[in-house]
Amino acid sequence: MPQLALIIDLNKCVGCHACAVNCKSWNTSGKFGPLPEKTPYGKEPTGVWFNRVQTWEVGTYPDVDVLYLPKSCMHCAEAPCVAVCPTGASYKRAEDGVVLVNYDDCIGCKYCSWACPYGCREFDEADGVMKKCTLCVDRIYDTRLPEEERKPACVLACPTQARVFGDVQDTDSAASHAIAEGQGFRLMPESGANPSNRYLPRRKVKVTVDQEMITVRRAAAVKSVRKSVDIEEAVIEDFGF
């Protein structure tokens, strides 16, 4: 069974929020919109976002990492939100694995948001219904759009191209390759929900300097600098080389 999902490379995410805001731009007027705001120009404005970016610090100074974690519905294989929904409004599509909410059937009981281990449900107070990431199902199949634009808005927008979208069940898809090559992992696998979205971890690059080469070159360089007048040997040796 196909399973569409997002693969997010944490090694490339610079926390710019493009994914979150472009998602809002597409979806507020989309089939699963609007994504309304409360007190948009007042105290503590809040709104419905299908995608949010968290900032975490890991470690202590000076060995500290800053991690941006974009988070949206994981389109879980064993989606707890679907299991707990009393009306069947929350459902997982057989054809592509996308988890959706049928607003006409949603009674706004919020069971699903309590059940979601990832906090990826967004309650629309104005409409009284639960909303969430749809993987832009109203874009990705729209044949009126150019083929290269039939992607979720977050993927189209991402400036560092930290997002790959595709069928994670198809071992030949770009998404599956990204997971395999980038050591993709699931967020909180212990949740039991078997989330479909994956993250690629940080990969620190190290550069090795051949110390022997440096020593050889340094001797030559020091000689050449020494040869030129006015720099006394002592000055150079003082620097501890």
Added chain:
Amino acid sequence: MTDTAASAPAGLEAKFTTCYMCSCRCGIKVTLENGKIRYIQGNPDHPTNKGVICAKGSAGLMKQISPARLTKPLLRKEGTERGAGEWEEITWERAYDILVKRLSKIRSTDPRKLAFFTGRDQMQALTSYFAKQFGTPNFAAHGGFCSVNVATGMIYSIGGTGWEFGGPDWDRTKYLVLFGVAEDHDSNPFKIGIGKLKDRGGKLVVINPVRSGYGAVADEWIPIKPGTDGALIMGMIHVLIANGLYDREFLLTRTNAPQLVVVDQGGEEEGLFWQADGAPDSDLNTNYVWDTVTNTPRPYGAKGVKPALLGAFTAPDGTKVKTSFQLLSERALSDYPLEKVAHITGAPVEKIEKIALEMGVTARDETITLPIEWTDTWGNRHDKVTGAPVAIHGMRGLAAHSNGFQTVRALSALMMILGTIDRPGGFRHKPPFPRPIPPCPKPIDDPELIKPNTALPNPPLGFPTKPENLMVNADGSPVRIDKAFSWEHPLTAHGMIQNVITNAWRGDPYKIDTLMFFMANMAWNSSMNTARVIEMLTDKEADGSYRIPFIVASDAFFSEQAAYSDLVLPDTTYLERYDVISLLDRPISEYTGLVDSIRQPILTPPEGCEPFQETLIKLAGRLGLPGFCGGDGKPLFRDYKDFITNWTMAPDTPIGFLAGWRGKEGRDHIVGEPNPDQWDMYIKNGCFFEFELEESLQYNRNINQGYLNWALDHKFIRRNDPIIMKIYSEVMQRFRLAAQGQRPGRQPATKAQRERLVKYFDPLPFWYPPLEDGAVDRKKYPIHAITQRPMPMYHSWDSQNAWLRQIIGQNFLYINPIKARELELSDMDWVWAESAHGKIRCQIKFSHAVQPDTVWTWNAIGKMAGAWNLDPMADEARKSFLLNHLISEEINDAIVGRVSNSDPITGQAGWYDLRVRIYKAEEEGSWPQFPALKTPPGVAARPERLRYTTRSERS
């Protein structure tokens, strides 16, 4: 040209235009539904952003529905106080009458009395032209508080600078070092590039007191104390030279490293390049190298010469000379031992050495070779282009310090030593750069040229090379209101917007009549010393008149500056107007060629709003300004669109604002007669024009004769001489000689000015402590305080944006828990942050991602209550804060006394120099607070809820 009509689902309409949610200026595709914006996405064909878009650009549709929108010209009611919010809605006709009457009088008496300053506009070619034709020297944009140090530091060294003018070769670099950059205004190209670097497995090193933004994905983070980058870079140069890791060939052929400097002391020639037969000092001199074949000085670049890179020699005339590189080596090796550098910067010796060696070894060993033929300026043909995959970029962390110019000079020297300039893998120029060092335009050096009813002979800003280029009166006093190009700040290429209000208020150097601002929020986050600046804006003379008599602001939104003006002109948004991103201004070129672009109206502006471009053209027409009007005084141009189509530099120079599709048929580019269909041709091509240079002209452009000839033919440069990079700056030395009384010509007026010039105008890069360090008690104020700009808001001018303000609506003062414990402070405490200048109350938040002697916050989140039509109780007003209150726009300098708090060379505001102390506050809530601004007429009510959709009904 291909017709790239934007595709959209049936029933919807899509148009291309250019974003302006920040200065990056990406190509966007805007889809409309029922007359509203359905979606904004990146234009996949656009060279700048290649289809991607950022948070700001995505939030553009919220700008359109902002309740801060101004919709009527507003005139302060007679008899009411400035800032009190008592407005009369007036017609545009009346607004023009008022402006024309006032400005005509100024122009016919003393044009200097109009000070026209603009913010982050990217239409300085037009605004500057207006000022020039009006005849006022008092014009500049915002560079004085932004990044003029990076711009000029590099332009005076390598002939080009960063952002839209140059940057890392993203397709090839493997080792990228960022100094003082967490996000930049070249925002999407930078992020695209970092993505590519990561895909390639390249290494990213970030040197910054704060780890955020790009720093988050850095493979190595080196936290240093603010304002010490210059010392760090000199330390790296030390390591590279001591280990022989410099690119000898690059230094010999593209820089003045081997050129011979006179080291004999006391004469007119001291520190200048040695000249045969005592040729007088000139920008056009041929400089000499020491030829190791003949053991004599021979002209740089002469056939058969084998120059010495290092060494001290005696010229045939007995003059003692040394090569520039010898002088730099002595400086780096003697003055910057790594232990000292570590002490200054806080970075460990091993780290400094490690990064320098990694850069040096990567540059040396990982040569990139491209099979591209080219010919250098000396006629040598090359069958390949080579380079090294090491790139360096620096931004505000270098710029916003009073030692920033010399720090960027050091950065430029580092790039030269590594040989990574305009070569594959390194830093690359974007046309129209490189330009001569420095570019040819000069400030107006004779105050007599500023006359009533007369246009200036050249634009108000330029690039001095010697004291004779300064804008000073016979007595040495400044000609400009901001004191740019004065003895106190000689190389002020971007002006000094940060001192305009203070100087105008004080009447120093003189009083003005009208202060006109466009896109500059000088009554708030764009000024330092904000609370005092507001007092100055409202201060009166003994007779009850305002000390700054008349203030005009053009803005699309109800900003603090709009509130503190007398006449407010409601501008349009970027989605409602025609606009150009011009090669005459700040184009969006690529490494491979020229790019410029336009905006077209996607939506109709509210009735009563007018694009400021249109306002300037109309105003110029009504004032009868030459260039905008014919000999009969009648306007030459119907409107802005017509102006852009038909204006040319001169009758015999058919260059205009737009480079694409020139000539009657639209077949020419860059140079060509006006084309009546030019706008339509841009629109058909997705609103941009791209001209790719031949491959042979894409590299080594400082000495690539093919490129230099092409650039001359297309009028980007005035000479096709090689653009030899400056390890050693003779420009600096000329000012120093003048200050030492060793140079004929203009001399500084005072002893203090002389002392200041001698101290800072060093022809070699060096590090000195920021001015504030010398002016305040460092023991009392031991902590550095700086700002960073959040990616979702960088340059977006948009805290009234309903989406973006949800991402950051309150700023905290981030402090390392190590420091907080020392100060007995807890996470989320409210504290007083106090500088020598003032204090603010704000809330701290613990972060390990900050150097412990530094605290930081997000810039420009705090608002005056009621501004932008936010609820006066909004977090931006009650919990958020500006550091600006703590920073003084002036400083009591040990040498010259009261002077602008800025770089003594360029006039760049030193707002990152700030030092504070921090202690617990008993009360909560941010301080200072100001009376809430009254909502002006014509501004819509704030909705309590927002449910934005373009669909007619839900399905």
